[in-house]
Amino acid sequence: MIQRANAPGRETASALGLFFSGAASALPIATGYIPVAITFGILVVNSGLSFLDAVLASALAFAGAAQFMAAGMYATAVSAAGALPGGLSLAAGLQIVLAGWLLNLRHLLMSSVVAPNVAGSPSLSRRSLLAFGLTDEVFGVATWRIAREGPLRPAFLLGLEAASYSAWVGGTALGASLGEVLPPSLRAAMGLALYALFAALLAGQVRSRRPGPVAGAAISGAALNVLLRGPLSLGPGAAFPLAMIGGALVGWYLSRPAGQGGGSSRNSSSAQSSFSGRNSFSSQKKEVLP
Amino acid sequence: MTDLTLPWIFVCLGLFFGTYLGRALPFWFSRMESLPEPVARFLEVVPAAALGALLFPDSLLGSPPLIAATVVALAFVLTLRGLGLTLVVLITIGLAWGGFLLLPG
Structure with missing residues (x-):
């Protein structure tokens, strides 16, 4: 399937072939997601939540940095109130959700780049499905393909997203089941690795x-x-x-x-294109979370 | 430990709605395909501002500050030098684990 989709006659490749070609293109994303997702699963279980809680978060949100933030804020809020994991106040819950929304507003920008570059004007339900999987990394690979080969076929994008999603949810499940087995010193180290991850993501922002x-x-x-x-x-x-x-x-x-x-009246078009607008995203690498 | 925690479910649903809406709006309304330039510029720096606030002060509160600061600085520099995310996470977990094993208590 993969060979067929990559062959010169790609235009006539079946939807299934395109799907698998997209899934194969998700390999670099998956290698980045799995260790991070394992860390997320461990973190959630460490904060007193369950295996299913961890998997649910990854399955619903599919939003790495926001999930880490939510898990951290949740644990802090519950321990500050001296309550059991189930004892979260409404105000604290709303704060977590609001912070997550703010953090994920950037996806608006990424979707506005990819949406007009999906070929063949798919139906509303298909567009709604494709929108769900558009993480930072999927965006990075998708824009790279768009720059090289023009608009994306919906089946290709769906394969790319489905494989990335499987790696993220599967990694979370693996981490959440490991969390209760690993020695405390390693679990503490993985808790700290969360901040290493944030620092690495920030460096990725500086680079791109x-x-x-x-x-x-x-x-x-x-x-x-x-x-x-x-x-x-x-x-x-x-x-x-x-x-x-x-x-x-x-x-x-x-x-x-x-x-x-400022006082300068010089034409601003060159400064604009260096930072804002669509081009600045095309250099994005897989150093950012979903 | 296999049952779901009710408030956490609501947090996850809330995250889902907010995140999905941001991803889906440009797929639903073609008018949103080009955001106004000032809005696009604001959205581009939101992740950096968020990561700065996520890192400090919390990274230095929960663990011995020396280990935490080393891990954070190392991860930043290694990524800036072009090392991939997977390697950076694995190296820092190993380093922090060693630190925790060496430190008494």
Whole structure:
């Protein structure tokens, strides 16, 4: 199937052949997802939630960084209230969901790049299905294909997404079942690896975009969060969205095209194309989570 | 430990709706295929701001700060140098595990 889909007569390849060709293209994504998903599964089980809780999160959200954030905020909120894992307050729950939404707003941008590049105007239900699997990494591979070969066939995109999704959910299940077996020292290390992951993702952002605005956003986001949590003693759920919006505003201000706000009146088109717009995403690599 | 936890289910459903809506809107409405430039610029720096706030102060609170700071800095530098995500995660887990085994308590 894979050979057939890759052959020159690709235009006439069956939908099944395209599906498997897409699934084969997900291999680099899967190798990135599985260890991260295992870590997520372990983290969820470590915070007192169950195997099914971990799998449910990955199956429904399919959103790596937001899932890690939700699991971390959930554990903090429950332990701060001194409650059992089931004892989450409504306010804390809403804070977690709101923070996750903010973090995932970026997908709006990625979908707006891929949606017009799906060939053959598929039906509404198919488009709705294709939208579900569009993570950062799927976006990275999809835009790479679009740049090389033009619009994507829906079956190819579906195969790419289905294989990535299987790796993410399967890795979570594996991690969640390992979580109760591994020694405490290794589990503690994997909890810390979460922050290593965030640091690596941030480095990926610095690499794939203009470093100035990215660094400005990250540093101000971090500084604001430290300030809100420490001296202003806000809870993590309230502090995080504020710090994230504040940091993004700083990055947004730093990334404004030359000539706006400043005294310079020079044409801003070159500065714009270096950071904003569609081109800046095409260099995205698989260093970002779903 | 195989049963579902009710508040967590609602958190997952909430995450699903928000995340899916963001992914699906441009597939449903072709008008959203080109976002206004200022909005696109804001959305592009949201992940960096979020990651900064996710890292600090929490990374330094739960574990011995020396191990935590080393792990965070190493992961950042290795990725900046072009090492893949899988390797970075495996190396830092190994390093942190060694640190935890060496440190008493």
